[in-house]
Amino acid sequence: xxxxxxxxxTLSLSPGxxxxxxxxxxxxVSSNYLAWYQQKPGQAPRLLMYGxxxxxxxxxxxxxxxxxxxxxxxxxxxxxxxxxxxYYCQQYGSSLLTFGGGTKVEIK
Amino acid sequence: xxxxxxxxxxxxKPGGSLRLSCAAxxxxxxxxxxxxxxxxxxxxxxxxxxxxxxxxxxxxxxSVKGRFTISRDNPKNSLYLQMNSLRVEDTAxxxxxxxxxxxxxxxxxxxxxxx
Numbered sequence: 345x346x347x348x349x350x351x352x353x354t355l356s357l358s359p360g361x362x363x364x365x366x367x368x369x370x371x372x373v374s375s376n377y378l379a380w381y382q383q384k385p386g387q388a389p390r391l392l393m394y395g396x397x398x399x400x401x402x403x404x405x406x407x408x409x410x411x412x413x414x415x416x417x418x419x420x421x422x423x424x425x426x427x428x429x430x431y432y433c434q435q436y437g438s439s440l441l442t443f444g445g446g447t448k449v450e451i452k
Numbered sequence: 453x454x455x456x457x458x459x460x461x462x463x464x465k466p467g468g469s470l471r472l473s474c475a476a477x478x479x480x481x482x483x484x485x486x487x488x489x490x491x492x493x494x495x496x497x498x499x500x501x502x503x504x505x506x507x508x509x510x511x512x513x514x515s516v517k518g519r520f521t522i523s524r525d526n527p528k529n530s531l532y533l534q535m536n537s538l539r540v541e542d543t544a545x546x547x548x549x550x551x552x553x554x555x556x557x558x559x560x561x562x563x564x565x566x567x
Binding site for chain 1: 487489496497498499502509511513514547551552553554555557558559560
């Protein structure tokens with residue numbers, strides 16, 4: 345099983361600031377099959393990125409994904425009020441899928 | 453419009469059973485693998501199980517292997533999760549989602565295991 349470790353656990357930032365979220369895998373993620381989701385309280389997750397760097401439909405370009413192998417990053421270039429939420433990475437390069445523990449982006 | 457509607461959750465005692473259903477619409481269900489993903493109260497997302505489009509390939513998380521069974525009925529556009537020998541730690545919202553990653557999620561169905 346590939347273990348995904350997200351850091352930091354909580355990110356305290358102000359609107360307009362840049363957010364950098366990390367997702368590290370315990371072994372290489374095949375074909376960079378890594379997705380990112382956003383989840384707000386009481387809501388289902390929302391797909392942001394797949395294939396490590398491809399934005400899902402309707403996702404604004406302030407969200408970008410990068411990385412390969414075992415180290416992946418989600419960057420939000422300028423935080424909007426609606427971006428404060430919890431973010432999860434998920435690998436799908438293995439038959440046994442796994443999610444990271446999440447990073448909460450909160451208003452400073 | 454893609455819709456995934458989960459049902460079948462509820463309150464059950466430890467050791468009991470439940471069968472969850474997911475009704476899919478708005479896409480060619482029979483062409484996609486599907487997942488069950490759960491989220492315990494206040495916790496993160498946990499993948500539970502996957503099934504391929506023709507049910508040829510089925511996978512389970514270690515935490516549910518031997519207790520849960522995933523299945524699907526393509527003519528009915530439906531996904532199922534039979535949950536047996538339920539434990540308190542199985543308490544969670546259960547979501548069905550397209551595999552391997554999902555642009556669409558249902559609202560989930562809450563399973564509470566408690567005596």
